[in-house]
Amino acid sequence: MHKEFAEIYDIFMKYVNYDEWYKFLRMFIKNKGTVLDLGCGTGEFIWRFLRDEFSVVGVDLSEKMLEISEKKLLKRNLVHNYKLVKENIVHYDNVSKNNEIQQVDYIICNFDTVNYLKNEKEFLKFIEKCNQNLKKDGYLIFDAVTEDIFEEIFENDVFLDEEPEYTSIWRHEQLSERKHLVEIDLFIRENESDNLFRKYNEVQYKFIYEPEWIVETVQNNGFEVFDTASNPEFGESRIFFVLKKL
Ligand SMILES: C[S@@+](CC[C@H](N)C(=O)[O-])C[C@H]1O[C@@H](n2cnc3c(N)ncnc32)[C@H](O)[C@@H]1O
Structure with a gap:
């Protein structure tokens, strides 16, 4: 997935206001720490967090997407405090050094990446993995689209x-x-x-998941629903879920 499409991804996304999206994330991600960006794509969120002195781990299945992210970071002279990992966001075991998972402060998964998961079973695994990798009181923020x-x-x-x-x-x-x-x-x-x-x-x-099903599933798996929001600027059919790990 996202091989040749990765080449033109940034042109395709030129109408997306990443600055505004980033501002929205920063309403919850206030204190400096480590951000795990699942399905990081071409790194639009990674460079912004690095610029603002966060540490970032980006995970994506597409080698080409990661290559583009890396180039983007080098171009901006952002060469420290990040790691890019080619892995599935449902099971990413080698996120940190020595294959040991260190819990992070924040997890983000943007632009309906969760809708690429195969089914509800995979979504559940994704949530379990996020729970395992996130510190207590840490935020998990993702968006999903409706039909x-x-x-x-x-x-x-x-x-x-x-x-x-x-x-x-x-x-x-x-x-x-x-x-x-x-x-x-x-x-x-x-x-x-x-x-x-x-x-x-x-x-x-x-x-496509039922939003109510998402809420119930995350609540049953160690998260409090801190906020759900939609923002027409990012599409009428997109719902943001801001979750806090209990
Ligand atoms: C729509 S793009 C979003 C990219 C980025 N988050 C953004 O907001 O621009 C979805 C990304 O998720 C990646 N992806 C989809 N399913 C994945 C999976 N199961 N594991 C890892 N990456 C995945 C794709 O390769 C792609 O880069």
């Missing part, structure tokens, strides 16, 4: 996105009550001066 995301983005189940650097055609199909398929045909322009494109195909699956 409305498909109405919001896809007209007649197709979404076309064209930029000078690439063209992408997204097709949505509902596979079962909660499982959705998104197939992306991605055409990346070879170079600026001609019309030669490389074509890739990527299939993503999205699992």
Whole structure:
């Protein structure tokens, strides 16, 4: 997942206001400490936390995403206090040195990364793992999208996105009550001066959870729901969960 798409991810996301999103996170993440960024992608949150003197561990399954994160940090001269780990956020055992998990102060998992988990069972494992890796009173902040995301983005189940650097055609199909398929045909322009494109195909699956189910599950697994919020600026169908470890 997110191989070639990683190459154009930052262009695709240029309309997302990461500064505002970061400000929202900082309303809860006030005191300096270690942030574990699960599904860190191209590191947009990592560099901001490092700039503000936090330590960060970024975890992502996509090698390409991590490569881009690393380059971004080097470019900003942020070379200390971080670690990037290629792992699944459902079972990431080598986050710290010597494979020992040190509990962190905060865990974030942004931009509906939890909707990439396969099903409710995987989500539960994700929550258990977060519980294990977070200090008492530490915050876990993630967002999940509801079914409305498909109405919001896809007209007649197709979404076309064209930029000078690439063209992408997204097709949505509902596979079962909660499982959705998104197939992306991605055409990346070879170079600026001609019309030669490389074509890739990527299939993503999205699992949609009932917000009430999320609340019940986290409460049964060691978390207090500190806040839930939606912010239309980040999409009508996105719900933020701010949890505190008991
Ligand atoms: C939509 S992107 C979000 C990236 C970043 N958090 C942001 O806000 O820009 C989802 C990211 O999660 C990663 N991802 C999805 N499922 C994962 C899993 N099970 N384990 C680790 N990373 C995963 C993808 O590779 C991708 O980088």
